[in-house]
Amino acid sequence: MALVAEHMTRTLLSVSEEATLAEAAARMMERGVGAVVVLDGERVSAILTERDVMSAVAAGKDGSALVSEWMTRHPETIEPGDTMDHAASLMVHGGYRHLPVVEEGRVVGIVSIRDVMRVALADRTPRGV
Numbered sequence: 001m002a003l004v005a006e007h008m009t010r011t012l013l014s015v016s017e018e019a020t021l022a023e024a025a026a027r028m029m030e031r032g033v034g035a036v037v038v039l040d041g042e043r044v045s046a047i048l049t050e051r052d053v054m055s056a057v058a059a060g061k062d063g064s065a066l067v068s069e070w071m072t073r074h075p076e077t078i079e080p081g082d083t084m085d086h087a088a089s090l091m092v093h094g095g096y097r098h099l100p101v102v103e104e105g106r107v108v109g110i111v112s113i114r115d116v117m118r119v120a121l122a123d124r125t126p127r128g129v
Helices: 021-031 048-057 085-093 113-124
Strands: 035-040 043-049 099-102 105-112
Touching: 021 035, 021 048, 021 099, 035 105, 043 048, 043 099, 085 099, 085 113, 099 113
Parallel strands: none
Antiparallel strands: 035 043, 099 105
């Protein structure tokens, strides 16, 4: 059974609450990711996703709006020892595409729907073809 620790991204992209949406979006584009974690020390306080940025744009905000105004506070998290099946279940039922990975209260990575799909496809792809 595939574990989150085996498939999560450990090089976490984070921003502060005081960052602007333009700064956060630019960093997300540079890294090719759809979410950044907002930290309070080493703890997750929020997540800012592509969906949050789209909500701000749809509300008429520009890039100078603050991350703190649009971030999703207290996001669902997962632990490294949890299974990828559990991650998939949380994502499907919660409508998420990213889950911060937390160990002993400290963020250690992030797992995305892409990670889940890679595992699912590897499990179903015929070997040696």
